[in-house]
Amino acid sequence: MKTETTAGMNRTGMDMSPIDAKEVVAGATVMPPSSAGDESAIANLLAHYARRDERVGTMPPPGTLKGAVKAAVQALKGEAPLVLLDKLGERLAFERAGSRLWKGVLAKLDALGSFEGGPTREEVERIYQDEAAHFLLVATMIRRLGADPTAETPLADVHGVASCGLIQVVTDPRTNLADALEAMLVAELTDNDAWDVLIELVQGLGDAQIVAQFQEARAAEARHLSLVRAWVKASVLARAHGDGRSMGMPAS
Numbered sequence: 243m244k245t246e247t248t249a250g251m252n253r254t255g256m257d258m259s260p261i262d263a264k265e266v267v268a269g270a271t272v273m274p275p276s277s278a279g280d281e282s283a284i285a286n287l288l289a290h291y292a293r294r295d296e297r298v299g300t301m302p303p304p305g306t307l308k309g310a311v312k313a314a315v316q317a318l319k320g321e322a323p324l325v326l327l328d329k330l331g332e333r334l335a336f337e338r339a340g341s342r343l344w345k346g347v348l349a350k351l352d353a354l355g356s357f358e359g360g361p362t363r364e365e366v367e368r369i370y371q372d373e374a375a376h377f378l379l380v381a382t383m384i385r386r387l388g389a390d391p392t393a394e395t396p397l398a399d400v401h402g403v404a405s406c407g408l409i410q411v412v413t414d415p416r417t418n419l420a421d422a423l424e425a426m427l428v429a430e431l432t433d434n435d436a437w438d439v440l441i442e443l444v445q446g447l448g449d450a451q452i453v454a455q456f457q458e459a460r461a462a463e464a465r466h467l468s469l470v471r472a473w474v475k476a477s478v479l480a481r482a483h484g485d486g487r488s489m490g491m492p493a494s
């Protein structure tokens with residue numbers, strides 16, 4: 243049975259053709275870069291555009307906040323209400339993406355089976371349920387603050403773009419369960435950090451119930467992280483020990 247660590251027809255390395263490799267090295271010394279300068283030109287260009295007064299997005303005008311909310315967010319000073327809503331928008335986007343990603347993992351597990359030390363169907367299903375519940379919790383919170391959970395905030399946009407690669411890994415037909423879990427480790431690390439900041443922000447609201455609900459979500463993320471870490475480790479070790487079946491590979 244083949245696993246992705248089986249030696250195959252990978253021709254990406256220069257060592258595949260030592261004769262051509264010599265020519266490539268010689269060519270690199272003969273042909274100078276096509277344009278003058280170094281990487282500072284790239285940095286200067288990035289800096290030039292970064293200095294323009296243009297953001298990846300804006301927040302909906304604060305005037306849309308309802309009266310009830312105003313009372314709640316009055317506890318927060320200055321820009322804090324908008325920062326909180328931006329951060330909540332980000333969490334909403336990421337938890338939604340996270341629940342879909344875990345559904346994708348579940349599909350791989352159903353198709354390929356799990357591996358020694360890997361997740362059970364129930365464990366993955368439970369994480370999916372957690373993420374979906376987090377999504378609803380954040381949406382409810384945004385509504386409670388009188389804001390619109392359907393608005394894409396700047397940070398929601400940033401995180402949406404950042405998680406594109408994770409979605410590509412999980413949905414790629416050539417990746418197996420272990421590959422998908424590598425991507426989910428990135429997602430869960432982000433989940434954990436983001437809830438930490440959010441909890442600090444909502445503490446300013448002076449609402450113990452919200453803080454408690456967010457801390458519960460944070461605790462769930464800590465559980466997800468330790469599980470995914472263990473699964474990733476098990477998958478790598480199993481592969482190192484030559485157990486091809488351990489990768490959730492299709493039987494063939």
Ligand SMILES: [Fe+2]
Binds near residue numbers: 340
């Ligand atoms: Fe979550």
Ligand SMILES: [Fe+2]
Binds near residue numbers: 373430433462463466
């Ligand atoms: Fe999570």
